[in-house]
Amino acid sequence: MRAPDLARLGPDDWREFRDVRLASLADAPGAFGSRHADWVDAGEERWRARLTDVPLTIVAREGGRPVGVVSGVPAGDHVELISMWVAPGRRGTGLAGRLVDEVVAWAQAQGLDTELMVRDDNAPAITAYERAGFTDLGVPEDWPADEPRERRMRRSRDGGRSTS
Template sequence: MSTTLDPVAPGDSSAAVLTNPAYAALTGPHAEFAEIRGNARRYPSDVAPFLGLPTDPTDQDWADAAELVGSGHTAALMRPDLPIPSEWFKLDRQFDLVQFAAPPSFGLADTELVRLGPDDVPDMLALVALTDPGPFRTRTVALGTYLGLRRDGELIAMAGERFHPPGHVELSAVCTHPDHRGQGLATRLIRAVVAGAEDRGDQAFLHTGGTNTRAIRLYESLGFIITNRMKVTIIQAL
């Protein structure tokens, strides 16, 4: 049975961070990546597909977001469900996420893992294509630390950091080659990435699909705590 933590009580500064992580990152530690129009923010398309809006966006914020995304183009919102104004966007698709926070002192360094960088991107993209852990693009690796495990030169597992809201870091792209599953590689990678976050004083969190029972069971078995129920909403600008 899953454990649920409520870190977003009134007055808790984590609320805006954990329920609106893309916007918190793009107006904070990831401001260098932000494409901006008014209060709307987005990552460059070769970095990530995510759009950030204030917690309670105004009509002007939505109009600015539509200009930023561009007519006919899509972007993703990651946050609890939000009504989409039909004046500026149409709903493309939507799916559920579960958000987890790492338990205290969970990190563990792993000397077999290697730091991945731009030269590793072709192998990272190939692994993502096999495993579908979520959006990963040609410059996603620039968002934070990505670690991988190679066997006989082949990248067989990886995990890394995506959103960096203040005081927090999101684990992302956790994936293992199908031929190498069942060896605990994902756990090793998660703990190693969390170790880096802990060294900086950041709280690690992550998301998984609401129907991905295998991943949900894994994170619960590791002591991760459910913090929010989220949505990924893909919208197309009119």
């Protein structure tokens, strides 16, 4: 099986991003800060703005259809990896690692570490991020008791494991 192609999206690719983002929100509603209902009726302007405000969005395509997506956004002293999703039929194939590597490379080109937040109960995602070189920093001490727990993970810009 041929590996999916990866491509960077811009505001003019809003329709493709809309399709993959809505698929991700429907498939894994607890994995993201946004909900499907928050975006399902969004207009073109909002989709374009998302692709402008978040400067890096990579989509994985297989047979012309999106099967994965990830984004990166500068956040002070690091790049935050966000909106990571791989279609159920492509999980366990290494695609997640390829998508993560795109964000990490983008961060490294800016001299920055890469960080992310992942649900505490999402063991497959935590394992995938650890396999990609991320260090699990645990649930932040100030995490709200009434929110689902999330863990912070970091990969240093030099590729080494972070201890801070």
